[in-house]
Amino acid sequence: MAKTDYQLIILGGGPAGLTAGLYAARDRLKVLLVEKGVVGGQVLVTDWIDNYPGFPEGVTGSELVEKMAAQAARFELETKNGNVVKINLTDEIKKLILESGEELTCQALIICTGARPNKLGIAGEDEFTGKGVSYCATCDGPFYRDQEILVVGGGDTAIQEAEFLTKFARKVTVVHRRDTLRATKILQEKAFANERIDFIWNSNVVAIEGEKEVERVKLRNIDGEEKEIAASGVFILIGTIPNNEMLPLEKLGADEYGFIKTDDDMRTKVPGVMAAGDIRSKTVRQIINGAGEGAVAAIASEHYLSGLN
Amino acid sequence: MAGDNVKHLTDAEFEEYVLKSDLPSLVDFWAPWCGPCKAIGPVIEELADEYVGKVQITKMNVDDNPTTPGKYSIRAIPTLILFKGGEIIDQVTGAVGKTQLIAMLKKVA
Numbered sequence: 001m002a003k004t005d006y007q008l009i010i011l012g013g014g015p016a017g018l019t020a021g022l023y024a025a026r027d028r029l030k031v032l033l034v035e036k037g038v039v040g041g042q043v044l045v046t047d048w049i050d051n052y053p054g055f056p057e058g059v060t061g062s063e064l065v066e067k068m069a070a071q072a073a074r075f076e077l078e079t080k081n082g083n084v085v086k087i088n089l090t091d092e093i094k095k096l097i098l099e100s101g102e103e104l105t106c107q108a109l110i111i112c113t114g115a116r117p118n119k120l121g122i123a124g125e126d127e128f129t130g131k132g133v134s135y136c137a138t139c140d141g142p143f144y145r146d147q148e149i150l151v152v153g154g155g156d157t158a159i160q161e162a163e164f165l166t167k168f169a170r171k172v173t174v175v176h177r178r179d180t181l182r183a184t185k186i187l188q189e190k191a192f193a194n195e196r197i198d199f200i201w202n203s204n205v206v207a208i209e210g211e212k213e214v215e216r217v218k219l220r221n222i223d224g225e226e227k228e229i230a231a232s233g234v235f236i237l238i239g240t241i242p243n244n245e246m247l248p249l250e251k252l253g254a255d256e257y258g259f260i261k262t263d264d265d266m267r268t269k270v271p272g273v274m275a276a277g278d279i280r281s282k283t284v285r286q287i288i289n290g291a292g293e294g295a296v297a298a299i300a301s302e303h304y305l306s307g308l309n
Numbered sequence: 310m311a312g313d314n315v316k317h318l319t320d321a322e323f324e325e326y327v328l329k330s331d332l333p334s335l336v337d338f339w340a341p342w343c344g345p346c347k348a349i350g351p352v353i354e355e356l357a358d359e360y361v362g363k364v365q366i367t368k369m370n371v372d373d374n375p376t377t378p379g380k381y382s383i384r385a386i387p388t389l390i391l392f393k394g395g396e397i398i399d400q401v402t403g404a405v406g407k408t409q410l411i412a413m414l415k416k417v418a
Protein backbone atom coordinates (compact mmCIF):
# COMPACT_ATOMS: atom_id res chain seq x y z
CA MET A 1 0.00 0.00 0.00
CA ALA A 2 1.17 3.51 -0.79
CA LYS A 3 2.49 5.62 2.04
CA THR A 4 0.10 7.74 4.07
CA ASP A 5 0.68 10.51 6.61
CA TYR A 6 -0.92 8.44 9.36
CA GLN A 7 -2.13 4.90 9.86
CA LEU A 8 -5.25 6.19 11.55
CA ILE A 9 -6.99 9.56 11.69
CA ILE A 10 -9.75 10.28 14.17
CA LEU A 11 -12.04 13.07 13.11
CA GLY A 12 -13.60 14.94 16.05
CA GLY A 13 -12.44 15.37 19.65
CA GLY A 14 -15.55 14.74 21.75
CA PRO A 15 -15.75 11.77 24.15
CA ALA A 16 -15.95 9.27 21.27
CA GLY A 17 -12.88 10.66 19.48
CA LEU A 18 -10.86 11.10 22.68
CA THR A 19 -11.54 7.51 23.72
CA ALA A 20 -10.69 6.16 20.27
CA GLY A 21 -7.51 8.25 20.50
CA LEU A 22 -6.65 6.86 23.91
CA TYR A 23 -6.96 3.28 22.69
CA ALA A 24 -5.11 3.84 19.42
CA ALA A 25 -2.27 5.87 20.98
CA ARG A 26 -1.87 3.34 23.77
CA ASP A 27 -1.54 0.64 21.11
CA ARG A 28 1.21 2.67 19.46
CA LEU A 29 -0.56 3.27 16.15
CA LYS A 30 0.59 6.27 14.14
CA VAL A 31 -2.56 8.21 14.88
CA LEU A 32 -3.78 11.81 14.64
CA LEU A 33 -6.90 13.38 16.09
CA VAL A 34 -8.26 16.36 14.16
CA GLU A 35 -10.57 18.80 15.95
CA LYS A 36 -11.91 22.07 14.62
CA GLY A 37 -12.60 23.77 17.96
CA VAL A 38 -11.11 22.74 21.27
CA VAL A 39 -11.42 19.12 22.34
CA GLY A 40 -14.43 18.17 24.42
CA GLY A 41 -17.35 18.39 22.04
CA GLN A 42 -20.80 18.78 23.48
CA VAL A 43 -19.61 17.81 26.95
CA LEU A 44 -17.95 21.24 27.20
CA VAL A 45 -21.36 22.87 27.21
CA THR A 46 -22.78 20.49 29.82
CA ASP A 47 -22.81 21.93 33.29
CA TRP A 48 -23.07 18.81 35.37
CA ILE A 49 -22.91 15.10 34.57
CA ASP A 50 -24.48 12.67 36.99
CA ASN A 51 -24.56 9.58 34.82
CA TYR A 52 -20.95 8.90 33.91
CA PRO A 53 -19.60 6.12 36.13
CA GLY A 54 -16.50 6.65 38.25
CA PHE A 55 -17.63 10.03 39.56
CA PRO A 56 -19.82 9.21 42.57
CA GLU A 57 -20.55 12.87 43.30
CA GLY A 58 -21.03 13.80 39.64
CA VAL A 59 -18.62 15.92 37.62
CA THR A 60 -18.68 19.10 35.54
CA GLY A 61 -18.54 18.63 31.78
CA SER A 62 -15.34 20.61 31.45
CA GLU A 63 -13.57 18.60 34.14
CA LEU A 64 -14.64 15.29 32.58
CA VAL A 65 -13.31 16.15 29.12
CA GLU A 66 -10.17 17.67 30.58
CA LYS A 67 -9.51 14.32 32.24
CA MET A 68 -10.29 12.40 29.05
CA ALA A 69 -7.93 14.61 27.07
CA ALA A 70 -5.19 14.32 29.72
CA GLN A 71 -5.49 10.53 29.69
CA ALA A 72 -5.07 10.40 25.90
CA ALA A 73 -2.19 12.88 26.15
CA ARG A 74 -0.41 10.59 28.61
CA PHE A 75 -0.08 8.11 25.72
CA GLU A 76 1.09 10.94 23.46
CA LEU A 77 -1.95 11.18 21.25
CA GLU A 78 -1.11 13.73 18.56
CA THR A 79 -3.85 16.29 17.95
CA LYS A 80 -4.32 18.94 15.34
CA ASN A 81 -6.61 21.93 15.23
CA GLY A 82 -8.35 22.09 11.87
CA ASN A 83 -11.73 22.05 10.20
CA VAL A 84 -12.16 19.13 7.80
CA VAL A 85 -14.33 20.25 4.90
CA LYS A 86 -14.16 17.22 2.61
CA ILE A 87 -13.26 13.57 2.75
CA ASN A 88 -12.17 11.66 -0.29
CA LEU A 89 -12.76 7.90 -0.09
CA THR A 90 -12.45 6.97 -3.73
CA ASP A 91 -9.04 5.32 -3.29
CA GLU A 92 -7.79 2.88 -0.73
CA ILE A 93 -5.96 5.85 0.77
CA LYS A 94 -8.37 8.05 2.69
CA LYS A 95 -7.84 11.75 2.21
CA LEU A 96 -9.06 14.58 4.44
CA ILE A 97 -9.12 18.11 3.13
CA LEU A 98 -8.96 20.95 5.64
CA GLU A 99 -10.40 24.44 5.35
CA SER A 100 -6.83 25.74 5.14
CA GLY A 101 -6.32 23.67 1.99
CA GLU A 102 -4.00 21.24 3.75
CA GLU A 103 -4.50 17.54 2.97
CA LEU A 104 -4.01 14.62 5.32
CA THR A 105 -3.94 10.95 4.30
CA CYS A 106 -4.54 7.78 6.30
CA GLN A 107 -5.26 4.10 5.92
CA ALA A 108 -8.03 3.95 8.47
CA LEU A 109 -10.45 6.66 9.56
CA ILE A 110 -12.77 6.96 12.55
CA ILE A 111 -15.52 9.54 12.19
CA CYS A 112 -16.55 11.09 15.53
CA THR A 113 -17.96 14.42 14.39
CA GLY A 114 -20.89 14.25 16.78
CA ALA A 115 -23.92 16.46 16.66
CA ARG A 116 -25.00 20.03 17.27
CA PRO A 117 -28.18 21.63 18.63
CA ASN A 118 -31.24 21.50 16.48
CA LYS A 119 -32.84 24.82 15.64
CA LEU A 120 -36.53 25.66 15.67
CA GLY A 121 -36.27 27.40 12.32
CA ILE A 122 -38.61 30.26 13.31
CA ALA A 123 -38.65 34.01 12.89
CA GLY A 124 -36.21 35.83 15.18
CA GLU A 125 -34.19 32.75 16.05
CA ASP A 126 -31.01 33.54 14.11
CA GLU A 127 -31.37 37.29 14.55
CA PHE A 128 -31.38 37.01 18.36
CA THR A 129 -28.84 34.21 18.81
CA GLY A 130 -26.49 35.43 21.55
CA LYS A 131 -28.97 38.22 22.32
CA GLY A 132 -31.50 36.16 24.22
CA VAL A 133 -31.68 33.03 22.10
CA SER A 134 -29.35 30.33 23.43
CA TYR A 135 -28.60 26.65 22.90
CA CYS A 136 -26.34 26.33 25.94
CA ALA A 137 -27.67 26.84 29.45
CA THR A 138 -24.24 26.44 31.06
CA CYS A 139 -22.66 29.07 28.86
CA ASP A 140 -25.37 31.67 29.05
CA GLY A 141 -27.60 30.91 32.05
CA PRO A 142 -25.95 33.36 34.50
CA PHE A 143 -26.81 36.27 32.19
CA TYR A 144 -30.46 35.77 33.17
CA ARG A 145 -30.30 36.47 36.89
CA ASP A 146 -33.74 37.35 38.24
CA GLN A 147 -35.30 37.30 34.80
CA GLU A 148 -38.13 35.29 33.26
CA ILE A 149 -37.04 32.90 30.60
CA LEU A 150 -38.30 30.06 28.44
CA VAL A 151 -36.97 26.59 27.78
CA VAL A 152 -38.20 24.88 24.64
CA GLY A 153 -38.17 21.06 24.65
CA GLY A 154 -39.22 18.06 26.75
CA GLY A 155 -36.27 15.65 26.71
CA ASP A 156 -33.54 14.99 29.26
CA THR A 157 -31.42 17.93 28.18
CA ALA A 158 -34.29 20.43 28.23
CA ILE A 159 -35.53 19.38 31.67
CA GLN A 160 -32.10 19.09 33.24
CA GLU A 161 -31.08 22.50 31.96
CA ALA A 162 -34.41 24.05 33.01
CA GLU A 163 -33.61 22.91 36.52
CA PHE A 164 -30.09 24.37 36.23
CA LEU A 165 -31.45 27.68 34.95
CA THR A 166 -33.58 28.15 38.09
CA LYS A 167 -30.31 28.85 39.89
CA PHE A 168 -30.37 32.20 38.11
CA ALA A 169 -33.73 32.97 36.58
CA ARG A 170 -36.68 34.00 38.72
CA LYS A 171 -38.98 31.87 36.63
CA VAL A 172 -38.41 29.25 33.94
CA THR A 173 -41.29 28.26 31.71
CA VAL A 174 -40.91 25.03 29.78
CA VAL A 175 -42.78 25.04 26.51
CA HIS A 176 -43.37 21.55 25.12
CA ARG A 177 -45.27 20.52 22.03
CA ARG A 178 -46.79 17.43 23.67
CA ASP A 179 -48.66 16.91 26.93
CA THR A 180 -46.03 14.67 28.52
CA LEU A 181 -42.26 14.89 28.87
CA ARG A 182 -39.81 12.47 27.30
CA ALA A 183 -37.25 13.14 30.04
CA THR A 184 -36.27 10.47 32.58
CA LYS A 185 -38.60 10.10 35.57
CA ILE A 186 -36.12 11.42 38.12
CA LEU A 187 -35.61 14.60 36.12
CA GLN A 188 -39.37 15.02 35.69
CA GLU A 189 -40.00 14.60 39.41
CA LYS A 190 -37.43 17.24 40.27
CA ALA A 191 -38.79 19.66 37.69
CA PHE A 192 -42.43 19.24 38.79
CA ALA A 193 -41.37 19.83 42.39
CA ASN A 194 -39.45 23.00 41.52
CA GLU A 195 -41.53 26.07 42.32
CA ARG A 196 -39.68 28.18 39.81
CA ILE A 197 -40.52 25.92 36.86
CA ASP A 198 -43.82 26.27 35.01
CA PHE A 199 -45.06 24.29 32.04
CA ILE A 200 -46.98 25.22 28.94
CA TRP A 201 -48.13 22.04 27.18
CA ASN A 202 -49.19 21.23 23.63
CA SER A 203 -47.63 24.42 22.29
CA ASN A 204 -45.02 25.49 19.79
CA VAL A 205 -42.96 28.65 19.78
CA VAL A 206 -43.66 30.28 16.43
CA ALA A 207 -41.75 33.57 16.69
CA ILE A 208 -39.18 35.30 18.87
CA GLU A 209 -39.51 39.07 19.05
CA GLY A 210 -37.88 42.14 20.50
CA GLU A 211 -36.15 45.40 19.76
CA LYS A 212 -32.41 44.81 20.24
CA GLU A 213 -32.71 41.76 22.44
CA VAL A 214 -35.39 39.15 23.05
CA GLU A 215 -38.46 40.59 24.78
CA ARG A 216 -41.31 38.18 24.05
CA VAL A 217 -42.26 35.04 22.17
CA LYS A 218 -45.34 34.01 20.26
CA LEU A 219 -46.80 30.58 21.04
CA ARG A 220 -49.38 28.54 19.17
CA ASN A 221 -51.15 25.59 20.78
CA ILE A 222 -52.51 22.47 19.07
CA ASP A 223 -55.92 24.12 18.67
CA GLY A 224 -54.27 26.89 16.68
CA GLU A 225 -54.69 29.53 19.40
CA GLU A 226 -51.90 32.05 19.62
CA LYS A 227 -50.62 33.92 22.62
CA GLU A 228 -47.68 36.13 23.50
CA ILE A 229 -45.59 35.85 26.61
CA ALA A 230 -42.81 38.07 27.90
CA ALA A 231 -39.35 36.54 28.20
CA SER A 232 -35.84 37.91 28.03
CA GLY A 233 -34.28 34.57 27.14
CA VAL A 234 -35.25 31.51 25.11
CA PHE A 235 -33.22 28.34 25.57
CA ILE A 236 -33.82 25.99 22.65
CA LEU A 237 -33.02 22.43 23.73
CA ILE A 238 -34.82 20.24 21.22
CA GLY A 239 -32.28 17.58 20.37
CA THR A 240 -29.41 17.49 17.96
CA ILE A 241 -28.61 17.09 14.28
CA PRO A 242 -25.55 15.30 12.85
CA ASN A 243 -22.35 17.14 11.92
CA ASN A 244 -22.20 15.40 8.55
CA GLU A 245 -21.66 18.17 5.98
CA MET A 246 -18.13 17.00 5.18
CA LEU A 247 -19.06 13.32 4.87
CA PRO A 248 -19.78 11.33 1.70
CA LEU A 249 -23.06 10.05 3.16
CA GLU A 250 -24.17 7.86 0.29
CA LYS A 251 -20.91 6.00 0.18
CA LEU A 252 -20.75 5.51 3.96
CA GLY A 253 -24.39 4.62 4.45
CA ALA A 254 -26.66 6.90 6.47
CA ASP A 255 -30.18 6.82 7.92
CA GLU A 256 -32.96 9.20 6.89
CA TYR A 257 -31.76 11.83 9.38
CA GLY A 258 -28.18 11.77 8.12
CA PHE A 259 -26.62 9.71 10.94
CA ILE A 260 -24.02 7.14 9.82
CA LYS A 261 -24.95 3.46 9.90
CA THR A 262 -22.41 0.95 11.16
CA ASP A 263 -22.23 -2.70 12.19
CA ASP A 264 -21.60 -3.80 15.80
CA ASP A 265 -17.88 -3.17 15.34
CA MET A 266 -18.54 0.43 14.26
CA ARG A 267 -17.59 -0.33 10.64
CA THR A 268 -19.30 1.60 7.86
CA LYS A 269 -19.85 0.27 4.34
CA VAL A 270 -16.40 1.56 3.35
CA PRO A 271 -13.58 -0.77 4.45
CA GLY A 272 -11.31 1.00 6.93
CA VAL A 273 -13.82 3.70 7.83
CA MET A 274 -15.46 3.49 11.26
CA ALA A 275 -17.91 5.82 12.98
CA ALA A 276 -18.51 6.30 16.72
CA GLY A 277 -20.52 8.50 19.06
CA ASP A 278 -23.43 10.81 18.34
CA ILE A 279 -22.79 10.78 14.58
CA ARG A 280 -23.88 7.11 14.50
CA SER A 281 -27.41 6.01 13.72
CA LYS A 282 -28.66 4.83 17.12
CA THR A 283 -31.28 5.52 19.77
CA VAL A 284 -29.21 6.50 22.82
CA ARG A 285 -26.80 9.44 22.54
CA GLN A 286 -24.83 9.70 25.76
CA ILE A 287 -21.20 10.14 26.80
CA ILE A 288 -20.87 6.62 28.12
CA ASN A 289 -21.85 4.82 24.93
CA GLY A 290 -20.08 7.39 22.75
CA ALA A 291 -16.86 6.65 24.63
CA GLY A 292 -17.55 2.91 24.44
CA GLU A 293 -18.05 3.09 20.70
CA GLY A 294 -14.81 5.04 20.36
CA ALA A 295 -12.99 2.14 22.02
CA VAL A 296 -14.66 -0.44 19.76
CA ALA A 297 -13.89 1.63 16.66
CA ALA A 298 -10.22 1.91 17.62
CA ILE A 299 -9.96 -1.84 18.02
CA ALA A 300 -11.76 -2.40 14.70
CA SER A 301 -9.24 -0.02 13.10
CA GLU A 302 -6.35 -2.05 14.48
CA HIS A 303 -7.83 -5.22 13.02
CA TYR A 304 -8.29 -3.51 9.69
CA LEU A 305 -4.72 -2.15 9.70
CA SER A 306 -3.16 -5.50 10.65
CA GLY A 307 -5.10 -7.11 7.81
CA LEU A 308 -3.45 -4.68 5.38
CA ASN A 309 0.07 -5.71 6.25
CA MET B 310 5.39 31.78 32.03
CA ALA B 311 2.17 30.73 30.38
CA GLY B 312 -0.40 33.46 30.66
CA ASP B 313 2.00 36.28 31.48
CA ASN B 314 1.24 38.06 28.24
CA VAL B 315 -2.52 38.00 28.75
CA LYS B 316 -3.81 41.30 30.11
CA HIS B 317 -6.75 40.99 32.53
CA LEU B 318 -8.96 43.99 31.92
CA THR B 319 -11.44 45.79 34.14
CA ASP B 320 -14.36 47.97 33.09
CA ALA B 321 -12.39 51.01 34.23
CA GLU B 322 -9.40 50.20 32.03
CA PHE B 323 -11.32 49.16 28.94
CA GLU B 324 -11.63 52.47 27.13
CA GLU B 325 -8.05 53.56 27.65
CA TYR B 326 -6.46 50.17 27.07
CA VAL B 327 -8.58 48.90 24.18
CA LEU B 328 -10.55 51.65 22.45
CA LYS B 329 -7.81 54.28 22.57
CA SER B 330 -4.93 51.97 21.88
CA ASP B 331 -2.75 52.18 18.78
CA LEU B 332 -2.47 48.41 18.77
CA PRO B 333 -5.44 46.20 17.91
CA SER B 334 -6.88 44.20 20.83
CA LEU B 335 -8.61 40.86 21.16
CA VAL B 336 -10.91 40.76 24.20
CA ASP B 337 -12.00 37.36 25.53
CA PHE B 338 -15.16 37.87 27.59
CA TRP B 339 -15.30 34.96 30.03
CA ALA B 340 -16.37 33.84 33.50
CA PRO B 341 -15.09 31.23 35.93
CA TRP B 342 -18.34 29.23 35.77
CA CYS B 343 -18.15 28.75 32.01
CA GLY B 344 -16.71 25.41 30.84
CA PRO B 345 -16.04 26.39 27.22
CA CYS B 346 -14.30 29.57 28.46
CA LYS B 347 -11.95 27.46 30.52
CA ALA B 348 -11.32 25.20 27.56
CA ILE B 349 -10.11 28.02 25.32
CA GLY B 350 -7.94 29.54 28.06
CA PRO B 351 -4.72 27.82 26.93
CA VAL B 352 -5.34 28.91 23.32
CA ILE B 353 -5.64 32.54 24.46
CA GLU B 354 -2.37 32.22 26.40
CA GLU B 355 -0.58 30.81 23.34
CA LEU B 356 -1.87 33.61 21.14
CA ALA B 357 -0.76 36.18 23.71
CA ASP B 358 2.78 34.82 23.52
CA GLU B 359 2.77 34.73 19.72
CA TYR B 360 1.30 38.18 19.14
CA VAL B 361 3.39 40.23 21.57
CA GLY B 362 3.78 43.72 20.11
CA LYS B 363 1.24 43.02 17.34
CA VAL B 364 -2.13 42.45 19.00
CA GLN B 365 -3.00 42.96 22.67
CA ILE B 366 -4.54 39.71 23.86
CA THR B 367 -6.85 40.43 26.79
CA LYS B 368 -9.50 38.83 28.97
CA MET B 369 -12.40 40.36 30.82
CA ASN B 370 -14.25 38.55 33.59
CA VAL B 371 -17.92 39.41 32.96
CA ASP B 372 -18.96 38.68 36.56
CA ASP B 373 -16.60 41.31 37.95
CA ASN B 374 -17.04 43.73 35.05
CA PRO B 375 -20.68 44.02 33.94
CA THR B 376 -20.50 47.38 32.17
CA THR B 377 -18.45 46.57 29.10
CA PRO B 378 -20.26 43.30 28.26
CA GLY B 379 -23.56 45.15 28.71
CA LYS B 380 -22.44 47.85 26.30
CA TYR B 381 -21.71 45.24 23.63
CA SER B 382 -24.92 43.22 24.36
CA ILE B 383 -22.97 40.14 25.34
CA ARG B 384 -25.29 37.42 26.63
CA ALA B 385 -23.28 34.38 25.63
CA ILE B 386 -19.72 33.47 26.49
CA PRO B 387 -17.01 32.91 25.57
CA THR B 388 -17.37 35.85 23.18
CA LEU B 389 -14.20 37.17 21.59
CA ILE B 390 -14.19 40.63 20.06
CA LEU B 391 -11.41 42.05 17.95
CA PHE B 392 -11.03 45.85 18.22
CA LYS B 393 -8.96 48.25 16.16
CA GLY B 394 -9.08 52.04 16.36
CA GLY B 395 -12.04 51.84 18.74
CA GLU B 396 -14.12 49.84 16.26
CA ILE B 397 -15.21 46.21 16.24
CA ILE B 398 -13.43 44.41 13.41
CA ASP B 399 -14.81 40.92 14.06
CA GLN B 400 -16.41 38.83 16.77
CA VAL B 401 -17.09 35.20 17.51
CA THR B 402 -18.87 33.21 20.22
CA GLY B 403 -18.12 29.68 21.41
CA ALA B 404 -15.19 27.36 22.01
CA VAL B 405 -13.46 28.15 18.74
CA GLY B 406 -10.09 26.68 17.83
CA LYS B 407 -6.75 28.37 17.42
CA THR B 408 -6.81 28.19 13.63
CA GLN B 409 -10.05 30.14 13.48
CA LEU B 410 -8.72 32.78 15.88
CA ILE B 411 -5.53 33.17 13.87
CA ALA B 412 -7.65 33.68 10.74
CA MET B 413 -9.53 36.39 12.64
CA LEU B 414 -6.31 38.07 13.82
CA LYS B 415 -5.01 38.13 10.23
CA LYS B 416 -7.47 40.95 9.63
CA VAL B 417 -5.39 43.26 11.81
CA ALA B 418 -1.90 41.80 12.05
Ligand SMILES: Cc1cc2nc3c(=O)[nH]c(=O)nc-3n(C[C@H](O)[C@H](O)[C@H](O)COP(=O)(O)OP(=O)(O)OC[C@H]3O[C@@H](n4cnc5c(N)ncnc54)[C@H](O)[C@@H]3O)c2cc1C
Nearest residue numbers: 012014015016036041042084113114115277278285286287
Ligand atom coordinates in the same frame (compact mmCIF):
# COMPACT_ATOMS: atom_id res chain seq x y z
C1 LIG C 1 -26.69 20.38 26.87
C2 LIG C 1 -26.32 18.91 26.78
C3 LIG C 1 -26.34 18.14 27.93
C4 LIG C 1 -25.96 16.78 27.88
N1 LIG C 1 -25.95 16.07 29.06
C5 LIG C 1 -25.50 14.79 29.05
C6 LIG C 1 -25.38 14.05 30.27
O1 LIG C 1 -25.70 14.54 31.36
N2 LIG C 1 -24.91 12.76 30.20
C7 LIG C 1 -24.54 12.16 29.02
O2 LIG C 1 -24.08 11.02 29.03
N3 LIG C 1 -24.65 12.85 27.84
C8 LIG C 1 -25.11 14.13 27.83
N4 LIG C 1 -25.22 14.81 26.63
C9 LIG C 1 -24.88 14.11 25.37
C10 LIG C 1 -23.37 14.00 25.15
O3 LIG C 1 -22.78 15.28 25.30
C11 LIG C 1 -23.07 13.43 23.76
O4 LIG C 1 -23.68 12.18 23.62
C12 LIG C 1 -21.57 13.27 23.53
O5 LIG C 1 -20.89 14.50 23.67
C13 LIG C 1 -21.28 12.69 22.15
O6 LIG C 1 -19.91 12.62 21.96
P1 LIG C 1 -19.25 12.58 20.50
O7 LIG C 1 -17.79 12.44 20.73
O8 LIG C 1 -19.93 11.56 19.67
O9 LIG C 1 -19.60 13.97 19.80
P2 LIG C 1 -19.45 15.51 20.24
O10 LIG C 1 -19.40 15.64 21.70
O11 LIG C 1 -20.53 16.21 19.49
O12 LIG C 1 -18.02 15.92 19.64
C14 LIG C 1 -17.80 16.02 18.25
C15 LIG C 1 -16.56 16.84 17.98
O13 LIG C 1 -16.23 16.80 16.59
C16 LIG C 1 -15.81 18.07 16.16
N5 LIG C 1 -16.05 18.22 14.72
C17 LIG C 1 -17.26 18.18 14.08
N6 LIG C 1 -17.09 18.39 12.76
C18 LIG C 1 -15.77 18.55 12.55
C19 LIG C 1 -14.99 18.81 11.36
N7 LIG C 1 -15.55 18.95 10.16
N8 LIG C 1 -13.64 18.95 11.49
C20 LIG C 1 -13.06 18.83 12.72
N9 LIG C 1 -13.75 18.59 13.86
C21 LIG C 1 -15.09 18.45 13.78
C22 LIG C 1 -16.66 19.02 16.99
O14 LIG C 1 -16.06 20.31 17.07
C23 LIG C 1 -16.72 18.32 18.34
O15 LIG C 1 -15.70 18.72 19.21
C24 LIG C 1 -25.59 16.17 26.65
C25 LIG C 1 -25.60 16.96 25.48
C26 LIG C 1 -25.94 18.31 25.52
C27 LIG C 1 -25.92 19.12 24.26
